[in-house]
Amino acid sequence: MIRVHIWAEDQPxxxxxxxxxxxxxxxxxxxxxxFLNKQPDMMITxxxxxxxxxxxxxxxxxxxxxxxxxxxxxxxxxxxxxVDCVWQRVLEGMGLIVLHSAHASKIFAxxxxxxTQSLRWREADERQRYWILAPGHPxxxxxxxxxxxxxxxxxYVEYFEIPQPQEQIFITSTQGGEIFRxxxxxxxxxxxxxxxxxxxxxxxxxxxREVQLVITNAVRWAFxxxxxxxxxxxxxxxxxxDATK
Amino acid sequence: MIRVHIWAEDQPxxxxxxxxxxxxxxxxxxxxxxFLNKQPDMMITxxxxxxxxxxxxxxxxxxxxxxxxxxxxxxxxxxxxxVDCVWQRVLEGMGLIVLHSAHASKIFAxxxxxxTQSLRWREADERQRYWILAPGHPxxxxxxxxxxxxxxxxxYVEYFEIPQPQEQIFITSTQGGEIFRxxxxxxxxxxxxxxxxxxxxxxxxxxxREVQLVITNAVRWAFxxxxxxxxxxxxxxxxxxDATK
Amino acid sequence: MIRVHIWAEDQPxxxxxxxxxxxxxxxxxxxxxxFLNKQPDMMITxxxxxxxxxxxxxxxxxxxxxxxxxxxxxxxxxxxxxVDCVWQRVLEGMGLIVLHSAHASKIFAxxxxxxTQSLRWREADERQRYWILAPGHPxxxxxxxxxxxxxxxxxYVEYFEIPQPQEQIFITSTQGGEIFRxxxxxxxxxxxxxxxxxxxxxxxxxxxREVQLVITNAVRWAFxxxxxxxxxxxxxxxxxxDATK
Amino acid sequence: MIRVHIWAEDQPxxxxxxxxxxxxxxxxxxxxxxFLNKQPDMMITxxxxxxxxxxxxxxxxxxxxxxxxxxxxxxxxxxxxxVDCVWQRVLEGMGLIVLHSAHASKIFAxxxxxxTQSLRWREADERQRYWILAPGHPxxxxxxxxxxxxxxxxxYVEYFEIPQPQEQIFITSTQGGEIFRxxxxxxxxxxxxxxxxxxxxxxxxxxxREVQLVITNAVRWAFxxxxxxxxxxxxxxxxxxDATK
Numbered sequence: 001m002i003r004v005h006i007w008a009e010d011q012p013x014x015x016x017x018x019x020x021x022x023x024x025x026x027x028x029x030x031x032x033x034x035f036l037n038k039q040p041d042m043m044i045t046x047x048x049x050x051x052x053x054x055x056x057x058x059x060x061x062x063x064x065x066x067x068x069x070x071x072x073x074x075x076x077x078x079x080x081x082x083v084d085c086v087w088q089r090v091l092e093g094m095g096l097i098v099l100h101s102a103h104a105s106k107i108f109a110x111x112x113x114x115x116t117q118s119l120r121w122r123e124a125d126e127r128q129r130y131w132i133l134a135p136g137h138p139x140x141x142x143x144x145x146x147x148x149x150x151x152x153x154x155x156y157v158e159y160f161e162i163p164q165p166q167e168q169i170f171i172t173s174t175q176g177g178e179i180f181r182x183x184x185x186x187x188x189x190x191x192x193x194x195x196x197x198x199x200x201x202x203x204x205x206x207x208x209r210e211v212q213l214v215i216t217n218a219v220r221w222a223f224x225x226x227x228x229x230x231x232x233x234x235x236x237x238x239x240x241x242d243a244t245k
Numbered sequence: 246m247i248r249v250h251i252w253a254e255d256q257p258x259x260x261x262x263x264x265x266x267x268x269x270x271x272x273x274x275x276x277x278x279x280f281l282n283k284q285p286d287m288m289i290t291x292x293x294x295x296x297x298x299x300x301x302x303x304x305x306x307x308x309x310x311x312x313x314x315x316x317x318x319x320x321x322x323x324x325x326x327x328v329d330c331v332w333q334r335v336l337e338g339m340g341l342i343v344l345h346s347a348h349a350s351k352i353f354a355x356x357x358x359x360x361t362q363s364l365r366w367r368e369a370d371e372r373q374r375y376w377i378l379a380p381g382h383p384x385x386x387x388x389x390x391x392x393x394x395x396x397x398x399x400x401y402v403e404y405f406e407i408p409q410p411q412e413q414i415f416i417t418s419t420q421g422g423e424i425f426r427x428x429x430x431x432x433x434x435x436x437x438x439x440x441x442x443x444x445x446x447x448x449x450x451x452x453x454r455e456v457q458l459v460i461t462n463a464v465r466w467a468f469x470x471x472x473x474x475x476x477x478x479x480x481x482x483x484x485x486x487d488a489t490k
Numbered sequence: 491m492i493r494v495h496i497w498a499e500d501q502p503x504x505x506x507x508x509x510x511x512x513x514x515x516x517x518x519x520x521x522x523x524x525f526l527n528k529q530p531d532m533m534i535t536x537x538x539x540x541x542x543x544x545x546x547x548x549x550x551x552x553x554x555x556x557x558x559x560x561x562x563x564x565x566x567x568x569x570x571x572x573v574d575c576v577w578q579r580v581l582e583g584m585g586l587i588v589l590h591s592a593h594a595s596k597i598f599a600x601x602x603x604x605x606t607q608s609l610r611w612r613e614a615d616e617r618q619r620y621w622i623l624a625p626g627h628p629x630x631x632x633x634x635x636x637x638x639x640x641x642x643x644x645x646y647v648e649y650f651e652i653p654q655p656q657e658q659i660f661i662t663s664t665q666g667g668e669i670f671r672x673x674x675x676x677x678x679x680x681x682x683x684x685x686x687x688x689x690x691x692x693x694x695x696x697x698x699r700e701v702q703l704v705i706t707n708a709v710r711w712a713f714x715x716x717x718x719x720x721x722x723x724x725x726x727x728x729x730x731x732d733a734t735k
Numbered sequence: 736m737i738r739v740h741i742w743a744e745d746q747p748x749x750x751x752x753x754x755x756x757x758x759x760x761x762x763x764x765x766x767x768x769x770f771l772n773k774q775p776d777m778m779i780t781x782x783x784x785x786x787x788x789x790x791x792x793x794x795x796x797x798x799x800x801x802x803x804x805x806x807x808x809x810x811x812x813x814x815x816x817x818v819d820c821v822w823q824r825v826l827e828g829m830g831l832i833v834l835h836s837a838h839a840s841k842i843f844a845x846x847x848x849x850x851t852q853s854l855r856w857r858e859a860d861e862r863q864r865y866w867i868l869a870p871g872h873p874x875x876x877x878x879x880x881x882x883x884x885x886x887x888x889x890x891y892v893e894y895f896e897i898p899q900p901q902e903q904i905f906i907t908s909t910q911g912g913e914i915f916r917x918x919x920x921x922x923x924x925x926x927x928x929x930x931x932x933x934x935x936x937x938x939x940x941x942x943x944r945e946v947q948l949v950i951t952n953a954v955r956w957a958f959x960x961x962x963x964x965x966x967x968x969x970x971x972x973x974x975x976x977d978a979t980k
Binding site: 374376377378380391403404409412413416418419420422423424426488489 | 864866867868869870881893894899902903906908909910912913914916978979
């Protein structure tokens with residue numbers, strides 16, 4: 001069983017609040033939990049920023065195999081302690097799926113080492129066309145055709161300051177004629193990270209079949225069944241071994 | 246079920262023949278089949294170069310999800326037709342595991358685009374130490390410690406003319422003080438390729454637990470459960486789509 | 491001095507011939523030679539397919555540091571001998587710049603190991619917008635803004651079957667709402683390869699300042715000033731060295 | 736002219752102090768400055784941690800094209816302000832060469848996003864053999880043979896927790912039979928980063944011809960002559976552009 005923890009900031013801006021509550025009555029975390037709960041190999045928990053320990057306690061994270069992370073304007077408020085703990089767990093092998101506006105989050109920036117908040121954006125009810133660049137990759141299982149479309153979502157535009165993805169899964173062409181690297185994989189330490197652009201809070205994106213498929217696939221891809229065991233403590237002195245035997 | 250086809254050249258050089266037949270009475274393909282047959286999710290077939298259609302007919306390849314490929318001095322004798330067919334199938338999503346001296350094979354060179362036969366070697370009964378550089382990667386599942394050792398095998402030495410691996414899994418330090426990139430992953434088209442150094446025909450390498458673990462893991466990693474469906478024909482004219490919708 | 495050899499197929503299809511001759515009276519190779527000849531650090535030669543030895547003799551290639559290569563519908567007619575020789579020279583350190591429809595060429599397919607002719611296309615007088623994804627890369631020196639545009643060119647569309655670029659320099663968004671990986675870097679052996687989409691024969695693309703800048707930069711990037719010297723012969727037996735000293 | 740700033744911690748541990756001062760009477764920064772000063776295309780400045788603003792003021796960094804950075808046990812003492820400023824400058828295009836024990840530095844860890852202090856080590860007067868894996872790369876210009884050796888240096892051993900290098904230049908085989916990824920390239924934002932293992936303070940490593948060659952080459956490789964100009968401010972709202980023109 002893959003233990004999936006779905007975390008969302010859940011602090012919509014005043015003008016977006018009503019719309020978001022209408023679209024996502026149980027929150028973004030609730031909508032994602034709904035479709036993942038149907039997977040026989042997954043056990044789901046959810047949390048939001050207003051929970052105890054901001055929903056990301058050490059204990060919770062120790063029992064998490066894959067963390068799904070959605071944040072927005074309140075990203076600066078996540079405690080450094082929580083960020084540290086997520087960071088450590090990813091390096092130890094916890095999978096991390098970073099959704100949409102969590103591009104700006106402290107945890108994503110820290111794992112990338114760059115100014116990941118650096119991209120351009122607009123909310124203009126525009127179509128996003130996700131081109132599939134990795135037809136055999138587990139994250140694309142079950143998709144059909146050369147691309148799929150999200151009919152309306154926030155538009156993100158390059159230049160997105162990220163290290164070049166180790167595997168480029170999707171690139172989006174926007175209705176406004178731009179591009180965005182919208183599905184990107186990296187490994188850091190023992191952990192696998194997937195950034196996926198889809199899902200502004202005022203559009204029903206997480207109810208779309210293709211988006212659900214991508215997130216479900218990504219959970220399985222990011223799950224490290226068993227990492228190398230008996231790995232030594234870090235940064236200790238090395239005893240010489242016999243080079244000739 | 247993963248349909249695994251294990252192919253071996255099975256034409257040992259005169260001076261190695263007796264030793265090889267003693268160590269591998271059912272061939273290298275037989276020894277590998279023995280441990281993979283114990284996996285509940287795999288269906289195994291085997292073939293050798295002296296079989297009809299050299300053991301690599303179109304029909305066989307169409308029914309293969311992952312091909313394990315071991316060749317040696319007779320690599321030039323594999324027909325171009327068979328090589329073409331394997332190549333096409335890999336690009337369509339068949340996994341390929343290239344073992345040991347198959348580094349020189351036509352199919353591996355063709356997928357890499359370089360002179361993959363270019364490395365240095367000696368047969369000197371030397372220990373090979375496989376350092377694990379990707380502790381969370383599926384191919385390393387179940388390994389313990391920082392490295393594992395093959396007590397005796399043929400020694401391979403850099404410079405190995407390959408495109409830089411997309412994921413570097415193992416690097417070997419040899420008893421002679423050299424290094425070799427010994428566990429390397431690439432994607433070509435929809436297919437995943439793993440090169441693994443272990444297994445000269447005159448050493449019982451394929452009976453070693455760690456080697457069996459790596460090959461078993463690699464089969465699962467290279468297996469493309471379902472690639473993007475309804476992919477269009479290649480290289481045809483593109484109809485414009487509406488950029489603004 | 492960088493010795494640049496510019497090679498073009500120069501066999502336009504009947505219906506394109508007049509237009510091409512009007513736009514490029516001295517051929518595509520002539521237009522490129524004109525702007526590269528102004529560079530103080532470059533020495534330029536040109537050739538076309540109808541030249542002796544198809545313009546790609548061993549002698550010529552031995553004296554070439556960077557080869558610029560433009561081909562189209564007659565790509566199958568380049569002799570295997572010439573392709574072999576270019577391939578060998580790239581692996582030895584000759585830079586290679588592959589332009590536009592040379593995506594389908596034997597030499598590019600051989601270095602990539604994939605069906606590089608696989609992309610979608612149309613000739614519809616459309617604008618191509620080249621987004622810059624590598625702002626500090628030598629190939630982008632002197633460009634300004636987030637993208638540059640080619641007002642009219644042939645449209646290329648993904649899926650383009652290439653190994654994931656080691657450095658992704660440009661991605662194009664087309665007027666038809668698609669994307670294309672249009673500026674891609676790889677290393678094979680000691681050689682550096684740059685694929686650049688711009689330049690169908692019936693549009694005056696090679697007279698555009700940005701396109702000239704990119705090609706000029708790419709020549710300098712692909713030039714290997716001096717590769718590792720005294721490199722040993724390939725694939726010979728290795729003498730053990732003392733591991734402990 | 737490339738403006739190179741060489742920075743060293745220059746706070747040797749008590750037991751190493753005398754030996755270091757004897758080997759490097761003008762400091763490690765002085766020894767490196769000596770050979771770089773002979774390069775006609777470089778202008779050299781040096782600084783140490785005890786200088787005003789710890790030798791890394793905003794003003795200094797603004798006038799630096801490539802920073803060479805050597806630190807050791809006092810890495811925690813570098814101010815967060817200085818680290819921030821170096822980090823920002825790298826993303827804007829300043830080259831960074833991270834030497835030896837600076838693997839543990841805050842700036843390197845921040846750019847990598849991992850626990851870069853995680854490696855194994857011993858000081859045992861051992862030989863380090865640097866295998867060349869990128870024979871055409873600018874950083875290897877002028878080297879001969881398959882490897883070069885540093886007769887005595889501190890030994891570093893995997894597992895080194897770094898993102899897989901975008902270009903793997905060197906891997907070291909140690910006298911103790913281990914390996915270490917000892918020459919590694921990455922790009923972050925517009926900046927190029929090279930980590931190079933050589934140079935513990937109690938060995939005269941920086942007087943060795945090959946080590947000097949590698950550092951000199953790395954400065955030229957990391958130098959961004961001119962990055963994309965007129966790049967827009969980050970993270971601002973994007974005006975739609977006309978997708979169809």
